[in-house]
Amino acid sequence: MKHFDYIFTGTGLSAMMTVYKMVVSEKFVGKTILLIDEDSKKTNDRTWCFWQKEPSIWESVISKKWDTALFANESFKRDLDLSPYQYNQIRSLDFYNFVLELIKEQNDITFLNDKVTDINELDTHVFIATSTNSFTCNQLLNSIYNKVLIENQQQYPVLQQHFIGWFIKSKQNLLNPEQVTFMDFSVAQKNNTRFMYVLPTSKKEALFEYTLFSHTLLEKQEYESEIKNYIHNLGIQDYEIVEKEKGSIPMTCYPFWKRNTKRVLNIGTAGGWTKASTGYTFKKSDKKSTQLVSFLETQTDFRKFHKKNKFWFYDLLLLDILDRNNELGGRIFSDMFQKGNPALIFKFLDEETSFAEDVKVILKCPKTPFIKALFRIVFLSNKS
The missing domain is CATH 3.30.9.10 (D-Amino Acid Oxidase, subunit A, domain 2)
Known part of the structure; x- marks a missing residue:
């Protein structure tokens, strides 16, 4: 049974970003890495977009940039000047090829096209079974999303x-x-x-x-x-x-981090790396993968990786509203963008604003639904 330092179960955006940054950092030379996925990553299966002020490390695979955006509803249209941001598009196949080319050059990284059937954490290592083989590793990074687990719980929308x-x-x-x-x-x-x-x-x-x-x-x-x-x-x-x-x-604002263990870390959608209130994944995964690579350089206990912030609570408020009154989404986003500062809104959605800036954005939204959601969440959390 072959042993690896790190195994990635699932090779979506988060895993690819993390492995790429591990290689570029040159801090993991000599460490063995196995990536396991049913999908060989040879098709363009999605499009990612994100806004950015400065050029990113993904510049070579950005297929299109925009400086302006349109926001509209049934009663108004607004042209948004995105400055100092640009809106960037990446086609997934371009991204996969970019990362896989680097991986192919590494002697200690293996890509296995197979299905993961079992993950079992033991005292000294993690055991992983696939449909054709089995492996062990020191640390496992899992991005296989457990849909049944999340949808069967009732506490979080x-x-x-x-x-x-x-x-x-x-x-x-x-x-x-x-x-x-x-x-x-x-x-x-x-x-x-x-x-x-x-x-x-x-x-x-x-x-x-x-x-x-x-x-x-x-x-x-x-x-x-x-x-x-x-x-x-x-x-x-x-x-x-x-x-x-x-x-x-x-x-969802389900606390995925509570399922992390000493040797197993959930990443990507499976780890709550998707922005809960918008579904945007690329930018948040970019930030989280950078944090993770830095963490791996000095830490081994994955239970210490996650830190909850105020934006998790803001997202929870919005999801509580949309869960109960799904028809209010258009009004909430319209109120935010009709008169709000586009650059400030994008900064807020990137989770980079100060509390004073948060207030400026939040006050553009309809107040009654958020007050009710705040009361429900605070009241229920105090009761539980």
């Missing part, structure tokens, strides 16, 4: 950011490639939080995503019908669908 996206190529020059449509709530809400998200890469090409923050997924034809109608309403009549993508990202 669980919603989904779910979507279907079409990459289209039109024969008409009707798109503005210099502006991303960040959220367009002008689509029918149907007692949910529903919006269109558009990433134009040229005057003829764009990704259109019909997105919901809600509890349950829709039938495929409902997403696609809404995308088709939205494209038609823009005046685009003649186009081809080049590629499709779909996803469902859990939105």
